[in-house]
Amino acid sequence: MNVFGKIITGLWLAGAVYATGADMPKREIRAVWLTTIYGLDWPTRPATDEAGRIRQQEELCLLLDRLKAANFNTVFVQTRLRGDVIYHSAIEPASNVFSGQYGVLPGYDPLAFVIDECHRRGLECHAFLVTFPVGSPKVVREQGAQSVVRKHPELCLQHNGNWYMDPGRPGTCDYILALVGEIVEHYDVDGIQFDYVRYPENAQFFPDRQTFALYGDGKNLADWRRGNINRLMERVYDWVRQTKPWVQVSSSPLGKYRRDMQMPDAGWTAFDDVYQDPKAWLQAGKQDMIVPMMYYRENDFYPFVNIWLEQVEQRNMVAGLGAYRLNREEGDWSLAEMVDQINYVRRQGGDGCAFFRARFVTGDEKGLYRELKNHLFRFPAQLPPLTWLADTLPPEAPPEMTVTREDDYLRLAWEDASPPGENTYTVYYSLADTLDTDQARSILATGIRGREICLPVNIDTEKGYLFCVTASNRYRIESRPSYETYYYLSAFEK
Numbered sequence: 001m002n003v004f005g006k007i008i009t010g011l012w013l014a015g016a017v018y019a020t021g022a023d024m025p026k027r028e029i030r031a032v033w034l035t036t037i038y039g040l041d042w043p044t045r046p047a048t049d050e051a052g053r054i055r056q057q058e059e060l061c062l063l064l065d066r067l068k069a070a071n072f073n074t075v076f077v078q079t080r081l082r083g084d085v086i087y088h089s090a091i092e093p094a095s096n097v098f099s100g101q102y103g104v105l106p107g108y109d110p111l112a113f114v115i116d117e118c119h120r121r122g123l124e125c126h127a128f129l130v131t132f133p134v135g136s137p138k139v140v141r142e143q144g145a146q147s148v149v150r151k152h153p154e155l156c157l158q159h160n161g162n163w164y165m166d167p168g169r170p171g172t173c174d175y176i177l178a179l180v181g182e183i184v185e186h187y188d189v190d191g192i193q194f195d196y197v198r199y200p201e202n203a204q205f206f207p208d209r210q211t212f213a214l215y216g217d218g219k220n221l222a223d224w225r226r227g228n229i230n231r232l233m234e235r236v237y238d239w240v241r242q243t244k245p246w247v248q249v250s251s252s253p254l255g256k257y258r259r260d261m262q263m264p265d266a267g268w269t270a271f272d273d274v275y276q277d278p279k280a281w282l283q284a285g286k287q288d289m290i291v292p293m294m295y296y297r298e299n300d301f302y303p304f305v306n307i308w309l310e311q312v313e314q315r316n317m318v319a320g321l322g323a324y325r326l327n328r329e330e331g332d333w334s335l336a337e338m339v340d341q342i343n344y345v346r347r348q349g350g351d352g353c354a355f356f357r358a359r360f361v362t363g364d365e366k367g368l369y370r371e372l373k374n375h376l377f378r379f380p381a382q383l384p385p386l387t388w389l390a391d392t393l394p395p396e397a398p399p400e401m402t403v404t405r406e407d408d409y410l411r412l413a414w415e416d417a418s419p420p421g422e423n424t425y426t427v428y429y430s431l432a433d434t435l436d437t438d439q440a441r442s443i444l445a446t447g448i449r450g451r452e453i454c455l456p457v458n459i460d461t462e463k464g465y466l467f468c469v470t471a472s473n474r475y476r477i478e479s480r481p482s483y484e485t486y487y488y489l490s491a492f493e494k
Contacts, residue, residue, distance in 0.1 A: 024440040028381040029318045029352030031074035037081045039097045041358040046100035053107045066362040068121040070373035071380045077114045079127035083134035083148045087111035093146035122447025126191030132165045167228040168211035191248035198274035225275035237286040246474035248288040253278045255294035279311045295322030316351040323360035335366045379440040385476040395471040400483035413452035423471040430466040462490045
């Protein structure tokens, strides 16, 4: 039985559940940040032998199963940490969180494994990179000759006791683009996301005056710094478009855009304090999604949802929510506050939410996981189409699916003339005489990469079902539905 069959555990059989939820969005991004630094989300322990490798892989699979069961559809996995990475790189050392040693992988490639396991469950997998910070002096010492500080000291500066790449150095842009190139060319990622693509805290003291003198070109310091980040965003975006145009480029800026007449008391902001200008990236068409880190509440949250939505043009705006704030030691927020934020983003027309961090979701902090699984994310959701990335027609609709009973399972299978891996699929169902594919409640499973799913049969009453399937291309553009298939499920063969 495939992964979908393991996770779909009876929702599709429950008519009472099916009859509710007409107001749920059919298309919505539901994401988590899967943090690997210090093993915060994964892995919990380094692997020093085969048993440790198996344990790490099983941990990830259980975590992804939990996310899939709650109808999440996107994982942002931390791929670059602090000058180290979670894959086989010719540029930077492998992180020590997986094997206990820098430069040593734990008998497998963690990034390849995460991507494969996400895709098996119908989850998109985006690689997120910590952009400019490259570690404390202790980290740099432990990485030794492999550290970017040792290999490219001309690109690095020390500030507030930590090392950073200097965004004003042209070589920094080349270096980061090379990292992106490794990931996009060698891995089937769905996106690249930039975290910490900004100047650090207390940026007024960042020691880049020499760089500014060399490359400032008559600009003032603030505009020059913003221009350095703008240039990186442009170069990465243009390269990705030419290489794999379906791979999305996104970033997670500070949750408050800027201080202006609308929000004069905004406090610490992206534009004013760390020299991020996401509006410029979006207006230039150099982002596919913006995921601001909105780990605030009340007047520090709600007005900025609307401000971000004003900036995004046609691109996706996903609110980054601080699930960790529910923890007693991290803010002790109430669950109701988090629920209100999710509902507000939906009402205002946001494209979804991302939660920091994964373990605070799957660990059911203050009941968050149960609230999402049983109510807010009760039905699966497709990902919004990326219409600006390609002027392509929808795929051909698959022909009618076949439904067969095999012992305690139903096998739903379909054909598709497209090459394997080109499309993903959404299976719809209905207990009624008609099937409305515009409703989230009709989605049985989405993001399917194969051409069949097996569903457990566990019934005590007889029911009739309508099924159909659609295909979506790499840009999430959906075909017409297949012809409908009627199947009568009975405890006995008839």
